[in-house]
Amino acid sequence: MNTLSATLRRLYDSLGWPGVAGLAMLLLAGGMTLSLVQPKTAQLAELKQANQSLKTRIAQAARDGIPATGSQDDLTRFYGFFDGPAATQWLDKTYAAAAAQDLVLTQGEYRMTPDRTGKLARYQITLPVKGSYVQIRRFVAQVLKDVPVAALEDISFKRETIGTAQLEAHIKLTLFLDADQAGVH
Structure with missing residues (x-):
């Protein structure tokens, strides 16, 4: 040291x-x-x-x-998921979910487009809705629960004035359907 x-x-x-x-x-x-x-x-x-x-x-x-990452059976089972009720039946469930929340669906926009694979069709729905935030949220949750082929693509809210409980919402949903059943190729 x-x-x-x-x-x-x-x-x-x-x-x-x-x-x-x-x-x-x-x-x-x-x-x-x-x-x-x-x-x-x-x-x-x-x-x-x-x-x-x-x-x-x-x-x-x-x-x-x-x-190929999966078997043909897996792919067939995947596409079989979309081979179910017709678009009108899925729309009926959507309208029923709106009625359950006392929402009135005014005139919406509906457009059917084929998917790039050719095996699925995209049924795009844009719905203008008026109601409270809770009503709209419950409506969207119910649609996603009752319509398993639905995907929420976009939702936007607008309020006329700050104190108003009513909101205007534009909800964009896409239903993925079997292209053969939907008649789109």
């Missing part, structure tokens, strides 16, 4: 306090490099390798096509 203190004293005498402070900062910078920069450098190398692997897989998929 005595030799260490003597060595430090000689170092201080030869460098002075600015030299010792500079040496301490140099040692601190080296320690930070080892503790902070080196692990991040290793992590960056791993990420670059993972990125290259993904690029290789994407290029291979573009060349060879996307490999």
Whole structure:
């Protein structure tokens, strides 16, 4: 211990306090490099390798096509989910959900479009609705529960004045239907 203190004293005498402070900062910078920069450098190398692997897989998929991930039975069962009641029956359930919340559905917009796969059809419905927030929220929840082929795409609210409990909402739903049953190809 005595030799260490003597060595430090000689170092201080030869460098002075600015030299010792500079040496301490140099040692601190080296320690930070080892503790902070080196692990991040290793992590960056791993990420670059993972990125290259993904690029290789994407290029291979573009060349060879996307490999099948499930069995044909799984795919048939998936599309079978949409082979159910006709669109009018799903709409009846939607109207019943509105009536259960004492909402009046004014004239909506309805549009049937084929899906890119050709196996499904999208029946897009835009409904203007007036009611309280709770009524509208319950209506949407009931539709999503009763109509399993429905997806809520968008909902927007508008209030005439701040104190008004009534809201105007535009609800955009999409029903996913079997294209053959819907008559769309």
